[in-house]
Amino acid sequence: MEFSLFAFYAFAAVVLFAGIRVITSRNPVHAALYLVLAFFTTGCIWMLMHAEFLAIAIVLVYVGAVMVLFLFVVMMLDINLDRVREGFWQYLPVGLVVGLLMVAEMVVVLNGTYFKLDAAPPPGVPAASFSNTQELARELFTNYVYPFELASLILTLAMVAAVALTLRRRANTARYMKPDEQIAVKAADRMRIVKMQTEKDE
CATH class of the missing domain: 1.20.120.1200 (NADH-ubiquinone/plastoquinone oxidoreductase chain 6, subunit NuoJ)
Structure with missing residues (x-):
């Protein structure tokens, strides 16, 4: 072996x-x-x-x-922990059904002869100069660059939304977000121009 x-x-x-x-x-x-x-x-x-x-x-x-x-x-x-374990036997049948379905799917995927499919040839040994990371990066940033960037934007949006949801009003001292006020803000409210007299050094 x-x-x-x-x-x-x-x-x-x-x-x-x-x-x-x-x-x-x-x-x-x-x-x-x-x-x-x-x-x-x-x-x-x-x-x-x-x-x-x-x-x-x-x-x-x-x-x-x-x-x-x-x-x-x-x-x-x-x-x-006692309260968590109370519902174990209640959800056990559903868990067994899901587990059996997952096992059946893995058997079908790994055993291609079940559907009379031709097994894929085993991959050869890569050369010494082959870089798995370089090949993956080339595929991501050439053929799949738009789905990759779209996925990054969706994940960033989800992260910002999660942070905004956690900053809700809890107490007088807690930080929270007011989306309606942020949307209704105007450019004049963000910046104020103050006119000051110049001072000369004596």
Whole structure:
């Protein structure tokens, strides 16, 4: 057995174990830490597939930013675990149905012979000078530059809207937004010209 194949099976086993522990852990902090392990191990699998950019992206974005935020939120909030666990058995049938559908979809996608489809040829080993990040950037900023820019504008708009929604009136000392006053403002209200007499040094 080659080392890459052995590493893939080892990483896949770790991902499965971490994923199961995410949904079975009673402590939300432990579940978040197991999710960090699942993300990091997925990045290792992508490294084996020569997808360096995706591996670094999942480590920096999900492990380094999103999961750290989740951990801070979970640790700072006073979560009543007993109340959260009350609805577990109530939503279990729906969760099982969704899980079975996801498993069936993955089986259909990974096993192309189910629909008598020709399997795609395995990708060859890239050359030593091949850069996965450079090829991805070339595709994004040439063939898909307009969808890429549109997605960035939509995400920026969503971020600004989220910030504006959080700045609503809560108390007299809290900061909040008044969209109606911002829209009705005029140019004369934004700038005032003051005429002052000149002073001469004695």
